[in-house]
Amino acid sequence: MYRNFEEINKSAKKRGPQKVCIVFPEDRDILRTVVDGRRNGLIEPILIGRRILIEKLAQKNRFPLDGIKILDHEDPRLASDLGIEMAAQGEVSFLIKGNILTTHLYKALLRYLKRFEDEVAATLCFHQIYGIEKIFIVADSGVNIHPDLGTKRGILRNAVRVMNRLGWKRPRVMVLSSPGLLGDRSSYEEDAIELRRLALEGRLGECEVLDSRNLYELVSEKGICEGVIPDLFLVPNIEAGNILVKSIDHLGIGIRQCVTVGGGIFLLTPSRSDGYETRMVNLSLGIVLSASWRSS
DSSP, rough: OOSSHHHHHHHHHSSSSSSEEEEOOOHHHHHHHHHHHHHTEEEEEEEEEOOOHHHHHHHHTTTTTTTTTEEOOHHHHHHHHHHHHHTTTSSSSSSEEEEOHHHHHHHHHHHHHSSSSOOOEEEEEEEEOOOOSSSSEEOOOOSSSSHHHHHHHHHHHHHHHHHHHHHOOOOOEEOOOOOTSSSOOOHHHHHHHHHHHHHTTTTTOOOOEESSHHHHHHHHOOOSSSSTTTTTEESSHHHHHHHHHIIIIIIIIOOOEEEEEEEEEHHHHOOOOOOOOHHHHHHHHHHHHHHHHOOO
16 A cells, blocks of 8 residues: 555656557656656657657757657547557556547547446546545546446446555545435435445445545544545545545645546546646556556
């Protein structure tokens, strides 16, 4: 189990270079991350995007591209499909979102997952904030807009598989929900109860779904501390996920790294506002995730 991103960075350096695909790396910080990641022995990059723009940007910033393969594509949809297919075929360990709309890559991943039954894509946001000496995860804040019970089950199984491989032997999960307006059970609360039942039967992997469904129930007596905070928060819908993630970002003032997983494919989805340092950490997370997945 990794307790902070510093441990993830150290682990990534020991894993050796991994082949990765960067879709539309047409941004200075993105291309700098690619070049430095290669120089530091972390990655062997393949760039997909508009060759003329990539080479012009590299020349302007004196970034060496010698020996780096560039696949010339102008259409973001085709570029995204190609990157997903390369990951599916094992040609690269994971993908990195460059200067491209995230939806292009999400849709490419969803198109790929249609080949399989019972495969769900989910965005996992890894958080590290001051005062809590461990990383915790929020899912799904990126792909599934209003997931039904079956989709939530798939999201949770995906997240638990990833966490198990990263060293969480039995992650503690809180399925966030609220009662109905008149005090009766909402559909969200019913989903939370059912997911807990499935977890108790061992049908969601090695995890513990808590009986509590809001954080106040847990921290009102003991306060916020490592032993109380769950390892994974499963949100009821994408709006709640975005609000929670952004609140942690701006109020917790910590570090966030997001990755979308599905069908054994890892897609790093840094924010457009993320700078060089954040993107280097994101790179380390991708290396550790994909290496842990393959070695299990």
